[in-house]
Amino acid sequence: MDVTASRMTDQIFPIVAVGDSAEAHERMHVRPLDRKTIGSPFVDNPRMMCRDVDVFYGDKQAINKVSIDVGQNQVLAMIGPSGCGKSTFLRCLNRMNDTVSSCRVQGEISLDGIDIYHSSVDVVPLRARVGMVFQKPNPFPKSIYDNVAYGPRIHGLTRDKNELDEIVHTSLIKAGLWEEVKDRLREPGTGLSGGQQQRLCIARAIAVGPEVILMDEPCSALDPIATAKVEELIAELRTQFSIVIVTHAMQQASRVSQRTAYFHLGDLIEVGPTEKIFTNPGHKLTEDYITGRFG
Amino acid sequence: MIYPYIIPSILALSAGVYILGLRRAEKVATYSGGLSELHSLPTHYGVFAALCCAMPALLVLVLWMIFEEKVITSMVAGNLPADLLRQSANELTLVINEVKNVAFGGFTATSGNPAIEKAAVAYMAHLTSARNMVSILVVFCSIIPAWFAIKSIGKDLRARNLVEGAVRIVLFACAGVAILTTIGIVFSVMFEALRFFQAVPLTDFLFGLQWSPQIAMRADQAGSSGAFGAVPVLTGTFLIAMIAMLVAIPIGLLAAIYLSEYASSSLRNWAKPALEILAGIPTVVFGFFAALTVAPIIRELGTALGFTVSSESALAAGLIMGIMIIPFVSSLSEDVIHAVPQSMRDGSLALGATHFETIRHVVIPAALPGIVGSILLAVSRAVGETMIVVMAAGLSANLSFNPLATVTTVTVQIVTLLVGDQEFDSPKTLAAFALGLLLFVFTLALNFFALRVVRKYREHYE
Ligand SMILES: Nc1ncnc2c1ncn2[C@@H]1O[C@H](COP(=O)(O)OP(=O)(O)OP(=O)(O)O)[C@@H](O)[C@H]1O
Ligand SMILES: [Mg+2]
Numbered sequence: 001m002d003v004t005a006s007r008m009t010d011q012i013f014p015i016v017a018v019g020d021s022a023e024a025h026e027r028m029h030v031r032p033l034d035r036k037t038i039g040s041p042f043v044d045n046p047r048m049m050c051r052d053v054d055v056f057y058g059d060k061q062a063i064n065k066v067s068i069d070v071g072q073n074q075v076l077a078m079i080g081p082s083g084c085g086k087s088t089f090l091r092c093l094n095r096m097n098d099t100v101s102s103c104r105v106q107g108e109i110s111l112d113g114i115d116i117y118h119s120s121v122d123v124v125p126l127r128a129r130v131g132m133v134f135q136k137p138n139p140f141p142k143s144i145y146d147n148v149a150y151g152p153r154i155h156g157l158t159r160d161k162n163e164l165d166e167i168v169h170t171s172l173i174k175a176g177l178w179e180e181v182k183d184r185l186r187e188p189g190t191g192l193s194g195g196q197q198q199r200l201c202i203a204r205a206i207a208v209g210p211e212v213i214l215m216d217e218p219c220s221a222l223d224p225i226a227t228a229k230v231e232e233l234i235a236e237l238r239t240q241f242s243i244v245i246v247t248h249a250m251q252q253a254s255r256v257s258q259r260t261a262y263f264h265l266g267d268l269i270e271v272g273p274t275e276k277i278f279t280n281p282g283h284k285l286t287e288d289y290i291t292g293r294f295g
Numbered sequence: 296m297i298y299p300y301i302i303p304s305i306l307a308l309s310a311g312v313y314i315l316g317l318r319r320a321e322k323v324a325t326y327s328g329g330l331s332e333l334h335s336l337p338t339h340y341g342v343f344a345a346l347c348c349a350m351p352a353l354l355v356l357v358l359w360m361i362f363e364e365k366v367i368t369s370m371v372a373g374n375l376p377a378d379l380l381r382q383s384a385n386e387l388t389l390v391i392n393e394v395k396n397v398a399f400g401g402f403t404a405t406s407g408n409p410a411i412e413k414a415a416v417a418y419m420a421h422l423t424s425a426r427n428m429v430s431i432l433v434v435f436c437s438i439i440p441a442w443f444a445i446k447s448i449g450k451d452l453r454a455r456n457l458v459e460g461a462v463r464i465v466l467f468a469c470a471g472v473a474i475l476t477t478i479g480i481v482f483s484v485m486f487e488a489l490r491f492f493q494a495v496p497l498t499d500f501l502f503g504l505q506w507s508p509q510i511a512m513r514a515d516q517a518g519s520s521g522a523f524g525a526v527p528v529l530t531g532t533f534l535i536a537m538i539a540m541l542v543a544i545p546i547g548l549l550a551a552i553y554l555s556e557y558a559s560s561s562l563r564n565w566a567k568p569a570l571e572i573l574a575g576i577p578t579v580v581f582g583f584f585a586a587l588t589v590a591p592i593i594r595e596l597g598t599a600l601g602f603t604v605s606s607e608s609a610l611a612a613g614l615i616m617g618i619m620i621i622p623f624v625s626s627l628s629e630d631v632i633h634a635v636p637q638s639m640r641d642g643s644l645a646l647g648a649t650h651f652e653t654i655r656h657v658v659i660p661a662a663l664p665g666i667v668g669s670i671l672l673a674v675s676r677a678v679g680e681t682m683i684v685v686m687a688a689g690l691s692a693n694l695s696f697n698p699l700a701t702v703t704t705v706t707v708q709i710v711t712l713l714v715g716d717q718e719f720d721s722p723k724t725l726a727a728f729a730l731g732l733l734l735f736v737f738t739l740a741l742n743f744f745a746l747r748v749v750r751k752y753r754e755h756y757e
Binding site: 131151154205 | 559636637638639640641642643644645646647648649652656657660661
């Protein structure tokens with residue numbers, strides 16, 4: 001983990017450091033025997049429910065009996081050391097893991113009470129309802145307009161050009177990109193800067209009108225100003241959508257999320273209200289991670 | 296007689312000089328306090344010395360090879376008896392040729408004329424002594440520069456820069472050879488074609504509707520009969536190429552999409568090479584398959600349906616040619632489709648697009664420049680293909696767009712014009728060069744056009 005980030009976290013949520021770092025380092029590499037998640041993984045009225053989710057890549061287990069809820073109009077932040085399975089778990093929520101042939105998912109994940117891995121469920125409408133923004137901006141090699149209009153077009157959401165223009169307009173406004181691109185909608189989306197591309201991808205995702213948005217480290221390639229814009233956007237989107245965000249920046253998790261989940265080597269160690277996780281973590285591993293003892 | 300072994304000798308010498316240069320550089324390094332004191336690595340000094348050894352020698356050798364013939368010939372010609380010398384320039388060449396034939400024991404190994412026998416002996420003697428002298432010169436030209444090079448090795452010699460420069464020159468020379476050959480071929484074709492256009496007006500060639508070069512051989516008709524009209528030949532080429540592309544583009548492209556997007560990797564691993572084997576089948580095999588199997592089937596089918604079908608048809612040739620070039624389209628397109636980053640597909644799938652929507656709206660547009668390239672390659676292949684057409688579509692030039700009729704193509708006509716004994720200045724033979732030039736201009740225009748399309752697309756999307 002980034003040292004400066006942890007220092008800043010310390011300033012926001014002063015924590016009394018416990019234990020010396022060598023000892024903590026040792027703990028890091030021991031898989032906790034007790035696999036029960038501590039804290040409060042469940043909420044009333046969940047949008048999505050995950051129960052005993054296991055994910056395997058071939059024979060290798062990447063996610064181990066994870067149970068958690070995604071609440072309505074809430075931002076859930078997922079943190080944890082690199083390679084602990086955050087992206088893997090996130091990709092289970094809209095079945096993007098189906099595209100990886102070696103990947104196998106067990107357990108139950110449901111959206112509004114319907115098991116999304118049931119054989120009768122069609123992934124195409126599911127992915128329209130559960131949108132995703134990737135870690136690396138991946139605009140299509142089309143114009144800015146066509147990028148945002150892509151989803152509405154393939155889903156036939158509009159009857160005429162005016163409606164489509166309207167959707168593109170509002171999506172770009174929501175993503176905070178409209179002012180910068182309103183005069184160049186016909187120019188290629190790949191010609192934008194990295195931060196603009198990421199906001200374009202966010203606009204593209206919300207143009208479909210998803211109910212849940214999954215974001216995998218959406219700000220990892222962005223400068224502080226673009227990051228602030230995306231965070232503002234997340235705060236605004238929360239009023240309509242449910243959001244799950246993976247992040248390596250502690251202070252970002254603390255700023256944008258209501259609940260935080262800490263993953264470690266494929267286990268979900270602790271879930272709780274963000275403030276509690278950062279001020280008074282219940283598990284040694286969580287505490288070591290957020291105080292920058294390892295990672 | 297070291298002349299036949301002169302190149303291996305130079306190479307062996309250079310290898311030795313390389314080692315000497317290396318040794319000397321290492322010695323210099325030890326005296327002046329370590330390898331870091333040297334300006335360049337020891338291998339650089341070795342290569343530098345070796346280059347100094349090989350380059351001048353090879354240069355001299357190449358120059359000699361270019362001028363050998365001329366030098367020896369002039370020496371021999373000077374000593375020929377006066378009655379042989381009195382002949383015109385053209386016949387002198389013939390005499391010299393005869394001398395050479397006798398000298399090298401060609402098919403007229405003995406000549407009745409004692410003067411020529413004598414000249415042949417002189418020719419051999421001149422050649423042997425000249426080659427011996429050149430060999431000695433070459434050896435000197437390698438040893439002396441090499442000696443100076445090794446002497447000059449010191450810690451401040453900028454051997455690395457010199458070697459880099461030499462590498463650059465060699466690379467430039469190779470690129471130059473490739474470009475110059477192309478230009479040379481184009482010009483030689485162009486000059487012959489110009490000679491043709493002196494006999495037959497350009498407009499007759501480009502717009503004439505009748506192609507019958509055999510008739511035009513008769514002196515009273517040459518250049519005036521209009522029998523050199525290239526239009527029927529061109530339409531035949533277009534017709535067959537079009538049929539071939541109608542077969543190859545859809546099948547090749549869809550096969551490429553299937554292989555890269557849907558097939559499991561194990562299936563792809565054997566299906567792709569299997570498809571590429573198609574490209575390895577000699578075209579003559581495709582040709583007799585087209586002529587003996589496909590053409591009769593087409594004729595029977597056509598006759599049963601009430602069409603008149605000639606036994607050699609554009610359709611048969613085009614179909615088989617299309618099958619032959621499928622791998623050109625499919626293999627290259629598969630590569631470019633495969634190269635479209637997975638993140639593009641993920642982005643589309645995550646928006647709720649189906650697999651096929653993703654392919655149609657994201658993957659294919661992203662891969663389009665490469666796909667156009669593969670199609671272009673296939674078109675040039677189709678336009679240049681000869682054997683299948685000769686065997687399956689016939690030789691007679693018909694101005695017809697009927698795929699069931701016999702037609703002919705540019706390449707086929709070039710072949711029929713040039714096979715057999717020909718005079719190389721009759722319009723009939725020169726017409727082949729004009730056709731070649733036409734084909735060249737056509738493919739060039741095609742390439743240019745496709746490049747423009749691709750560039751426009753790029754500007755639009757990237
Ligand atoms: N396609 C794959 N095939 C095999 N193993 C994979 C694959 N993708 C991820 N893994 C493995 O699964 C584990 C979890 O990976 P994941 O990408 O979910 O980590 P992460 O928490 O997102 O890490 P980071 O913070 O670095 O992005 C890692 O050990 C990784 O090596
Ligand atoms: Mg990740």
